[in-house]
Amino acid sequence: MKDMVTELPGLSRVRARFIEMLGPRQEQIAMHAIAAWDGKTAAEICDNLDAAKAILHQIAGSAGSLGMAELGDMAHQCENEIIAHLKSPEAGQATCPGDVITNVDQFLENCRKLL
Amino acid sequence: MRILAVDDDPIILELLGEFMAQLGKHDLTKADSALAAIDLLDAPDAPEFDCFLFDIQMPGMDGIELTRHIRATAHYVDTPIVMLTAMAEKRYVDSAFAAGATDFVNKPFEVAELRSRIGTIEEMLAKRHSRTSKIFAAKTVTDHANVIELYEPISIYDVDSVIEYIAMENYVAQLSRSALFGSSTFAFTIREIEDFHATLTPFEFYSMISDVAEVISDTLAGRQFLMSYAGNGTFVCVTESGWRPNTENLKDAVNLSLSRTELYNNQSELLEPRVCVGEAVRLIWKSGSTALDALATAHASAEAACIAFEKSKYDFWNVGQTA
Numbered sequence: 001m002k003d004m005v006t007e008l009p010g011l012s013r014v015r016a017r018f019i020e021m022l023g024p025r026q027e028q029i030a031m032h033a034i035a036a037w038d039g040k041t042a043a044e045i046c047d048n049l050d051a052a053k054a055i056l057h058q059i060a061g062s063a064g065s066l067g068m069a070e071l072g073d074m075a076h077q078c079e080n081e082i083i084a085h086l087k088s089p090e091a092g093q094a095t096c097p098g099d100v101i102t103n104v105d106q107f108l109e110n111c112r113k114l115l
Numbered sequence: 116m117r118i119l120a121v122d123d124d125p126i127i128l129e130l131l132g133e134f135m136a137q138l139g140k141h142d143l144t145k146a147d148s149a150l151a152a153i154d155l156l157d158a159p160d161a162p163e164f165d166c167f168l169f170d171i172q173m174p175g176m177d178g179i180e181l182t183r184h185i186r187a188t189a190h191y192v193d194t195p196i197v198m199l200t201a202m203a204e205k206r207y208v209d210s211a212f213a214a215g216a217t218d219f220v221n222k223p224f225e226v227a228e229l230r231s232r233i234g235t236i237e238e239m240l241a242k243r244h245s246r247t248s249k250i251f252a253a254k255t256v257t258d259h260a261n262v263i264e265l266y267e268p269i270s271i272y273d274v275d276s277v278i279e280y281i282a283m284e285n286y287v288a289q290l291s292r293s294a295l296f297g298s299s300t301f302a303f304t305i306r307e308i309e310d311f312h313a314t315l316t317p318f319e320f321y322s323m324i325s326d327v328a329e330v331i332s333d334t335l336a337g338r339q340f341l342m343s344y345a346g347n348g349t350f351v352c353v354t355e356s357g358w359r360p361n362t363e364n365l366k367d368a369v370n371l372s373l374s375r376t377e378l379y380n381n382q383s384e385l386l387e388p389r390v391c392v393g394e395a396v397r398l399i400w401k402s403g404s405t406a407l408d409a410l411a412t413a414h415a416s417a418e419a420a421c422i423a424f425e426k427s428k429y430d431f432w433n434v435g436q437t438a
Contacts, residue, residue: 013129017126054172061124065222065225
């Protein structure tokens, strides 16, 4: 079980800080997802997806330790989907992968429920 | 222990702060980037750290580069470095250990696991401290010339893809945790290692082991592998996925290279170490302690090959004879 909440005292403060940071992080991910979706070039799309991936990576690394394993798993899944796209031949095309954006959108929806 | 944690995520640094506070016996310093950590270490009043905790994926210099940088400084050549990361892909695991990482903990952390790993590091440092007051690469062997036991794993520095034995065990454990299998393990043993150990000074012995490690590493160059000196003249190797090494050919290649390498003791007498190689053991489908057992099996196989080789020298005349 990836959950420190019941094992470490004082974690409620860290959890509150995580939630506090989740708002701006969620906005940044949304901004990059929209910019990727509207991107006109492959580089623009990939750069924005990569930026979103970096934030998802941070959420994936800590959410599970704070009693939010589901959110962490979703972030990890979105991160992996972006990595797979960036490694694929499709990354060279000026087309944003719709399924990736849909899943990121779902993730952002879950974030909103926590805020 | 005085510990330096480096992570670009402030939440992780806070989590580690809470964790260390609960343990109550470690002094944690935090840095939010690799460059901040380097500045901290380069400061004139920098404290001496006993252990490092590094994230891998950070903007700018990542945790693997930072590990390489730290290992290049004589001061921290063997200070434990634990990678705390969500990057579980094999290429990151391989790169981290090859750069000099001692252990690997997956994010998100579990308290019990983190406590156990920190405890293992503490034990390792305590053992090391009881053996030697300070370790500085080869200088250690010069200064502490009486501490090398035949069966003792020795840390070898500055040889490509050679890591500490404890790091090798942790590497295999990490492969088993992540189900990243397909690798093989096999070992080389230096023939008549007892004689070398008995007749050479500890520094000469260390130098010979180090030179043989370099020859093996050069022979395996071009392949993805990690290797460690496990003691008793034996080097254990773990190879990349999908490569089934032809161990007989490898043995011949290493021995040919050794025969072309001039190794001398302090009396300018020629040393002629030669190796035997054991069976390659696949790590597929092995997990947990079974994966670690595979290392022991490879080790034992190489030593058995040496014993068989020595025996064959004396039994040679009996071949083909019947009672």
